[in-house]
Amino acid sequence: MEDYTKLFDTYLNSRKMKLTASRRLILEAVFSLHEHFDAEQLHQVLRSASQDISLATVYRTLPLLLQAGLIQPSPRPGARGMYEHIWGHPRHAHWVCVRCGAVQETPLDSVDPILAREARNLKFETQETSVEVKGLCWKCQNSANDSQ
Amino acid sequence: MEDYTKLFDTYLNSRKMKLTASRRLILEAVFSLHEHFDAEQLHQVLRSASQDISLATVYRTLPLLLQAGLIQPSPRPGARGMYEHIWGHPRHAHWVCVRCGAVQETPLDSVDPILAREARNLKFETQETSVEVKGLCWKCQNSANDSQ
């Protein structure tokens, strides 16, 4: 059993919930993706693997994964209901191009200590950090047109 | 005319659009709020000021303010269609409590130089930075129950 499956199982048990076949399959699908995804896309992945899981169940499972700390809402601006998994996906900053939508990532190593200090001041117990920078990527700076 | 109104007017003119009474009122409402808001809330503010502006118009205006650089999507996790205005609202980190939803803010002064350096490496032209930390606020750490 993968580590993340154990983690999910532990979370579910603590809530008197069950690690069912459906939930296991959804979890697999989530970790098979390495991009941002939404409920619909996840459902497609499952269907194409001949796993007939209702869309409603996907919608019901996503918040559980979120609470279990296995996925996080994607910080992509304007995106609705988008997630990304966290496992093996270390803390990182997103650099989002406002023109073409491309997303690059950089590690958070240098920013973390600063935020840790502020957390102490605020008495805030940090669970997850996300840093998002919007602007123009290298390519779009060149093809500098009117906005959009 | 406030500075931000001029800025909006300039933006609209460049698009052959007009700074109408409705748009002016919506702009005022946006800048009267110092919290995150969505289209519905903005509409309420306008109604309570006896300004009868259709919700559809509010929805139509928000993207214009966004493009004009006067507001930005709120980085609050899971929030849909939330905005916050930028004018006179310096760059800041959001500390969001995952249990009670409270949001605190801290300035970005110490983080900015680091991100500036990384931006140079990526050849990324930064427009707006948002830092969001999720976790438990001081109050919720104490009343430490089961989640939610």
Add this chain to the structure above:
DNA sequence: TCCTCAAATGAGAATCAGTCGCAAGCTATT
């Protein structure tokens, strides 16, 4: 292994936010 009961699921109805189309109302310009 079989039973029991709470938890989980599927299917489709219901809800909700956000968008669209169109007729009527403004605005700047001539």
Add this chain to the structure above:
DNA sequence: AATAGCTTGCGACTGATTCTCATTTGAGGA
């Protein structure tokens, strides 16, 4: 004041997400 084009309100519409409820499944005890 007439014109042309941009805006607006209204209500219909769409797509996403949630809810309801009858049925099924899973874990633990007999």
